[in-house]
Amino acid sequence: MKKQTMFLRMITASLLRRRSRMLVALLAIAVGATILSGLVTIYYDVPRQMGEQFRSYGANMIFTSSNGKKLSKSEIDSAKKKINNSQLVGAAPYRYENMTVYERPLMAASTDFDEAQKTSPYWRVDGEWPSAEGQALVGQEIAATLEVKAGDTVTLVYDLDEAPATADEANKGERNQNSRDFTVAGILDTGGNEEKYIFISVPDMEALTGKTDVFDMTELSVSANRDELEKYADTITKNVDGVSARLVKRVTQSENTVLSKLQALVLLVTVIVLLLTMICVATTMMAVVTERRKEVGLRKALGASNKSIIFEFMGEGLLLGAIGGLLGSVCGFIFAQAVSMNVFNSSIQFHWVLIPITIIVSVLVTGLSCLLPVRSATDVDPALVLKGE
Amino acid sequence: MSLLEIKNVSKIYGPLKALDNVNLTVENGEWLAIMGPSGSGKSTMMNIIGCMDKPSLGEVILDGVDIAKESGKKLTEIRRDKIGLIFQQFHLVNYLTAVENVMVSQYYHSMPDEKEALEALERVGLKDRAKHLPSQLSGGEQQRVCIARALINHPEIILADEPTGNLDEANENIVIDIFKQLHRQGTTLIVVTHDPEVAEVAQRTVVLEHGRLVNEIKNEGFEE
Numbered sequence: 168m169k170k171q172t173m174f175l176r177m178i179t180a181s182l183l184r185r186r187s188r189m190l191v192a193l194l195a196i197a198v199g200a201t202i203l204s205g206l207v208t209i210y211y212d213v214p215r216q217m218g219e220q221f222r223s224y225g226a227n228m229i230f231t232s233s234n235g236k237k238l239s240k241s242e243i244d245s246a247k248k249k250i251n252n253s254q255l256v257g258a259a260p261y262r263y264e265n266m267t268v269y270e271r272p273l274m275a276a277s278t279d280f281d282e283a284q285k286t287s288p289y290w291r292v293d294g295e296w297p298s299a300e301g302q303a304l305v306g307q308e309i310a311a312t313l314e315v316k317a318g319d320t321v322t323l324v325y326d327l328d329e330a331p332a333t334a335d336e337a338n339k340g341e342r343n344q345n346s347r348d349f350t351v352a353g354i355l356d357t358g359g360n361e362e363k364y365i366f367i368s369v370p371d372m373e374a375l376t377g378k379t380d381v382f383d384m385t386e387l388s389v390s391a392n393r394d395e396l397e398k399y400a401d402t403i404t405k406n407v408d409g410v411s412a413r414l415v416k417r418v419t420q421s422e423n424t425v426l427s428k429l430q431a432l433v434l435l436v437t438v439i440v441l442l443l444t445m446i447c448v449a450t451t452m453m454a455v456v457t458e459r460r461k462e463v464g465l466r467k468a469l470g471a472s473n474k475s476i477i478f479e480f481m482g483e484g485l486l487l488g489a490i491g492g493l494l495g496s497v498c499g500f501i502f503a504q505a506v507s508m509n510v511f512n513s514s515i516q517f518h519w520v521l522i523p524i525t526i527i528v529s530v531l532v533t534g535l536s537c538l539l540p541v542r543s544a545t546d547v548d549p550a551l552v553l554k555g556e
Numbered sequence: 557m558s559l560l561e562i563k564n565v566s567k568i569y570g571p572l573k574a575l576d577n578v579n580l581t582v583e584n585g586e587w588l589a590i591m592g593p594s595g596s597g598k599s600t601m602m603n604i605i606g607c608m609d610k611p612s613l614g615e616v617i618l619d620g621v622d623i624a625k626e627s628g629k630k631l632t633e634i635r636r637d638k639i640g641l642i643f644q645q646f647h648l649v650n651y652l653t654a655v656e657n658v659m660v661s662q663y664y665h666s667m668p669d670e671k672e673a674l675e676a677l678e679r680v681g682l683k684d685r686a687k688h689l690p691s692q693l694s695g696g697e698q699q700r701v702c703i704a705r706a707l708i709n710h711p712e713i714i715l716a717d718e719p720t721g722n723l724d725e726a727n728e729n730i731v732i733d734i735f736k737q738l739h740r741q742g743t744t745l746i747v748v749t750h751d752p753e754v755a756e757v758a759q760r761t762v763v764l765e766h767g768r769l770v771n772e773i774k775n776e777g778f779e780e
Contacts, residue, residue, distance in 0.1 A: 169667075170663060170667065170668065172668075173659060173662075173663045173668040174663075176656065177652065177656070177660070177663075180651050180652055180656065181651055184689070185651050461647065462649055462650075464647075465647045465649065466649075466664070467632070468606070468608060468641055468647075469636070469641070469660060469661050469664050470632055470633070470635055470636025470637075470661075470664040470665060471632075472629070472632055475664065548608075549608050550603040550608035550609050553643060553645075553647060554599060
């Protein structure tokens with residue numbers, strides 16, 4: 168039999184046949200490894216989870232024209248292609264035009280309503296979102312002024328002449344105008360400037376103005392951290408002609424601040440848990456060594472060198488660390504999943520790489536924790552302990 | 557040359573002399589009993605011969621090496637290679653089986669060999685109890701495992717400290733019979749005991765009192 172085989176036989180026998188004591192140490196390591204693995208999983212998953220939460224606060228990137236002209240659909244599509252499709256939550260193009268309703272001037276905006284719902288999920292609509300041409304979404308402020316509600320009809324008038332109408336022209340009705348009736352699908356409540364606009368579909372705006380493929384800006388919601396967003400914005404501005412991309416600082420800055428603080432908190436808790444695990448394992452191992460002083464004395468009496476004694480205790484400790492790490496990596500995922508489901512209401516991905524990492528960290532932490540207790544084992548005087556002193 | 561020569565050995569703990577100018581020679585293949593009351597210095601003598609302690613004064617020549625001058629590491633090597641220890645309280649590793657306890661001694665000495673360990677247990681009549689844990693063995697059986705462990709590396713000296721101290725008469729006889737068998741095979745035995753019956757079966761008995769060697773008795777009726 169090889170020496171290594173006997174070594175393994177001894178340390179496994181020690182762990183398996185002295186279950187109660189070793190279970191305490193194993194439990195300490197497994198709990199530490201569980202929290203470590205769970206928190207690391209959460210640490211890496213928080214940006215994704217929080218990113219999704221932050222998307223409900225609105226767009227975090229804006230495309231505008233970089234050359235003073237308007238944006239075209241092809242330019243917007245080219246810019247969108249620079250963003251990883253899986254990270255792009257939505258991209259709503261907007262065009263703003265001055266119009267009148269019952270001769271009252273107001274701002275009309277066209278957009279893609281499906282995309283607007285993705286980029287601005289916080290918009291509250293009393294009624295329905297427009298689902299067909301000829302329907303409009305009226306801002307709450309405008310609705311109050313015009314005294315309209317969902318289901319009413321409003322007539323939008325667009326002045327095709329470039330110069331503003333004089334009072335005389337207006338009285339004589341000599342202006343070149345387009346008008347169209349819209350059914351009010353819903354009243355928009357955002358708490359912001361959007362309440363001052365009437366929103367219509369892109370084809371309706373093109374029909375009213377006679378100008379196609381023209382956009383003032385595009386709002387985008389991208390599930391990415393600030394560094395990635397800045398990289399995307401930089402790439403688009405540099406590489407897509409006619410498009411300038413910039414971040415909505417209000418959203419990205421708060422997202423970044425919250426994420427940094429949350430990650431720092433998770434990191435701090437992880438370090439504290441590791442320290443507590445080390446203390447717990449060190450205490451248990453110290454008790455194990457004290458309890459086995461006679462055995463250490465016997466082994467020394469039989470000719471064991473200090474190195475052999477260290478190897479045997481460390482072997483037991485490291486084996487415990489590996490088993491605890493393996494248990495912890497599995498339990499850690501379950502822990503992280505439970506936290507994620509309760510806090511973020513979504514599941515997390517299992518990172519296979521965390522299994523070896525957790526095992527290695529557990530083994531290292533256990534090894535460090537064992538150093539002092541094992542060192543004390545080498546101080547045992549066989550003559551004294553075998554006599555029972 | 558004698559296997560063991562103890563020359564003018566003293567062990568001093570402050571004002572106390574645990575051993576006081578002891579001289580003793582043990583020949584190869586001899587069976588020596590060391591007797592004496594409690595506190596006479598028997599255990600100190602045993603620890604010094606067993607390389608677990610060093611004398612304050614004097615020389616201890618074991619197989620030509622003065623172990624009084626060696627380092628702790630060297631003493632561990634000498635103990636591993638030349639001495640087989642048997643204890644009154646058996647001192648078996650409680651989570652290892654009988655055969656594994658014997659193999660532990662091989663492990664520190666050279667290479668563990670389960671077949672050889674089983675043969676050693678067979679010599680002490682315990683082959684069928686090889687897979688039992690110490691808690692599943694009687695006191696006598698545990699002591700026989702301890703003897704098998706002491707024998708396994710073919711040491712120059714078997715050093716037994718009160719080997720029958722915790723045994724009933726039947727088991728005491730079994731252990732003495734094993735010692736007789738070992739002596740016939742040429743093993744050097746040093747048995748520390750306070751039991752005259754155990755001392756009587758040895759070839760020679762030395763008596764310690766207050767750290768001094770006060771008497772030496774040759775067993776005339778010793779059976780070879």
